[in-house]
Amino acid sequence: MARQRDEHAASVLLALIRISRRGVADARTAGIRLSLTDQSIVAFIVDNPGSRSTDIAREFLLNRSTVSRQLTNLVKLGVVREATDAGGRGRPLELTETGREAYRESLGILQNVVDAQLGDWTDGEVAAFAESLARFNAARPADARPSDAGPADAASAPQTPQENPEK
Known part of the structure; x- marks a missing residue:
């Protein structure tokens, strides 16, 4: 019985990986092409108004330098900016109008895929x-997060297409 449960759990994992891989590919048909990491950061900012780079690093178990590089890219794309009315410590992040449009477009593309699948x-x-x-x-x-591996960064990310759904 436990073996069958393990097999089903493994099947769930593989299905989630395939869904992620397809989602990234489908979302890349949008006007602004965002990687899986970019999409994740943009969604986090939408879901967590006023969040800072340290919040993103904590949520995704990334080094702050990794998040900084990702945010620099999103700023260059015109998707993310630091909030202009920031007060206190840290710099809250927000989407630009371009970022909001890119987010809505990606969600629309993905919703169409889900609707077709269902x-x-x-x-x-x-x-x-x-x-x-x-x-x-x-x-x-x-407390269910992996704790023994330490913070992940770009160098420790999976590198093969089989390991990394972003590739």
Whole structure:
């Protein structure tokens, strides 16, 4: 029984990797091509208004220098900027109008893909899938994060297409 559960869990992992890989490829058809990392940072800023680079580093277990390089690229693309009304410590980040448009466009592209994939599903199947995904995403407490590997950075990221869904 445990072996079957392990096999199902491995199947879930592989499906999530494939979904991520396809999502990155599909989103790259947008006007501004954002990598998986770029998309993740932009989504984090949208979901966490007033967030700072240190918040991003903490959330994704990245070194601050790695986040700084990613943010520099997003600033050059005209997607992210430091908030102009920043007071206090740190510099809050926000999307530019270009960034908001790129985010909406990427979401629209991805929503169209999801809608097409779910096209022949019943409303009940879609609802059950949405509930299962919400439960899956909500189940990760902060202490469930890998702690023995230390902060990840670009040098330690998976490098082969099989290991890295971004490639």
